[in-house]
Amino acid sequence: MLSPAAICVAPNQLLEIDDVTVEGPQAGEVLVEIVASGLCHTDLTALEGINASSVYPLIPGHEGAGRVVEVGAGVATLARGDHVIPLYGPECGECSMCRSKRTNLCWTIKPTRDHGVMPDGSSRFRRGQEPVHHFMGTSTLSRYTVVPEIALAKIRKDAPLDKVCLFGCGVTTGVGAALTHIRPGDNVAVFGLGGIGVNIIQGARIAGAARIIGIDISRSKTELARSYGMTDFLVPGEDVPDPVIAIRDLTGGGVDVAFECTGVLKVMRQSLDCCVPAWGKSVLLGVEPAGSELSFPPVQVRYGKSILGSYFGGVKGRSELPALIDRFMAGEIDVDRQITHRLTLAQVNEGFELMRSGRSVRSVVMFE
Ligand code: CXF
Ligand code: ZN
Numbered sequence: 603m604l605s606p607a608a609i610c611v612a613p614n615q616l617l618e619i620d621d622v623t624v625e626g627p628q629a630g631e632v633l634v635e636i637v638a639s640g641l642c643h644t645d646l647t648a649l650e651g652i653n654a655s656s657v658y659p660l661i662p663g664h665e666g667a668g669r670v671v672e673v674g675a676g677v678a679t680l681a682r683g684d685h686v687i688p689l690y691g692p693e694c695g696e697c698s699m700c701r702s703k704r705t706n707l708c709w710t711i712k713p714t715r716d717h718g719v720m721p722d723g724s725s726r727f728r729r730g731q732e733p734v735h736h737f738m739g740t741s742t743l744s745r746y747t748v749v750p751e752i753a754l755a756k757i758r759k760d761a762p763l764d765k766v767c768l769f770g771c772g773v774t775t776g777v778g779a780a781l782t783h784i785r786p787g788d789n790v791a792v793f794g795l796g797g798i799g800v801n802i803i804q805g806a807r808i809a810g811a812a813r814i815i816g817i818d819i820s821r822s823k824t825e826l827a828r829s830y831g832m833t834d835f836l837v838p839g840e841d842v843p844d845p846v847i848a849i850r851d852l853t854g855g856g857v858d859v860a861f862e863c864t865g866v867l868k869v870m871r872q873s874l875d876c877c878v879p880a881w882g883k884s885v886l887l888g889v890e891p892a893g894s895e896l897s898f899p900p901v902q903v904r905y906g907k908s909i910l911g912s913y914f915g916g917v918k919g920r921s922e923l924p925a926l927i928d929r930f931m932a933g934e935i936d937v938d939r940q941i942t943h944r945l946t947l948a949q950v951n952e953g954f955e956l957m958r959s960g961r962s963v964r965s966v967v968m969f970e
Contacts, residue, residue: 607727607744608950609734611659613651616951617743622661623728624746627674631720631748634686637763639742640665640941641953641965642771642797647889648737649954654892657718660735661727663967664690666742667757667767677751685759687770689919690715690738692753706918711750715739721750742770743950745969755923758931764944765937766927768964771914774926775887776801777808777935778915779861783885786810789853792832793845793873794863795823797964798887800830800940802861807831808934813853817845820960826939849876856882864888867896874898880906887912940964 605624608617627633645662647653670684680686694700694710711721718735719725726748727734727741741747757766776798784790790811792799795818806814807830815834816827824835834852835841842848850856856878862870865888874884879902886909890896903909917923929935943965945953956962 603746605744605746606947607661607741608663608947609659609729610649610662613649613658617649617662617954619948619950620729622734622744624744624748625726625728627672627677627726627748628720628722629675630677630751631674631726632670632677632680632686632751632754633672634668634688634747634749634754635671636666636668636742636745636747636969638667638767638969639663639967640768640770640772641950641957641967643957644738644771644889646954646957652892655716656737657735659729659732660718660737661741661744661747662737663743664688664738664740665767665770665772666740667763667770671746673751680751680754680756685757685761685763686754687757687766687923688740688742688747688749689753689755689770690740691914691919692739692750693918693920694752695920700918706914706916706922708752710752711739720748740770743947743967752920755919757924757927761927761931764966764968765941766930767966768937768940769923769927769930772797772940772964773801773935773937774917774923775912775915777805777926778917779885779887779912780805780809782912782916783859783883784809784811785858787812788858789813789815791815791817791849791857791860791873791876792863793817793861793869794888795827796863797940799861799863800827800963802863803827803832804830804936813857815849815852815857822960823963826963829939830936846872846875853878855879859883859885862886862888865890867894870896871898874902874907874909877907882907884909885912886910941966944968
């Protein structure tokens, strides 16, 4: 079938909006009609040519929601009409990682996913005769996309797809990381108030954090962050000379948990330094420039601080995401206030420009 899609032909070029041919689902695959797709910074890294798992031309997008149109041979857990969220991190349920309670990572199809193809090594997208690659195994900026069954979370049908698409990345990553790492009464710092940071803030409030300190070089997201539960806000260099000293002063020695959402090495170091000695946790979510290394005094870790990371908020996509959607439907998690723009597919380049300039939190491309 033909499907309108955003195509990134090569890095640093505008996305082309064109019809692509989408082949039917092969064994273990599912054809999905995307209803809405949020734009995430990781898509931008593919457009800028700094995402190592991008093979061009590609169709970006990994924060979508839609409906099942057709299932391939052997697909037993999904049927036409089901509502789904594509998962860039699948859950096969059978590998050692899936069977472990220690991680939500599943690397069953990582090698093919990171080369822009389905698990059989081929793409389901073509423009004319030329293959177009998948991106993150999801390619949600196409009206129709093909996704492996193990990379689709089935969700309740009364959840609004034009909102819960954000659970495909930003909301789950932020809220999930907060719920995993924060205990009631903890003091928390969040470095970087973008699409992930604001969701860590609302997750921190839900988790019962005491002080929730936001740190950013821009004041543009402070109103939203405060509405989500941020208690203190610092612009380094303007409000305070050194955010680490300011955080220690505000908390009487350091935060219990610091979340790093910028990917800047200096900020990663600050997120470790601002933690309370003996048990403070620095949780890294921001993606560093390729090849970079982080240095810190080992004594901080020897005395009890830890430095760790979080992928998709630690949430196992197929088995655990539906419960998070329930919490949204119950009014516990907000999505509306972070959707700053709704766009048509034809406006997708404007959406990425809004992201670059910091004027948006989340833009959502609407297919219907
Ligand atoms: C990213 C986070 C870092 C690893 C790859 C996926 N998540 C979504 O944008
Ligand atoms: Zn993302």
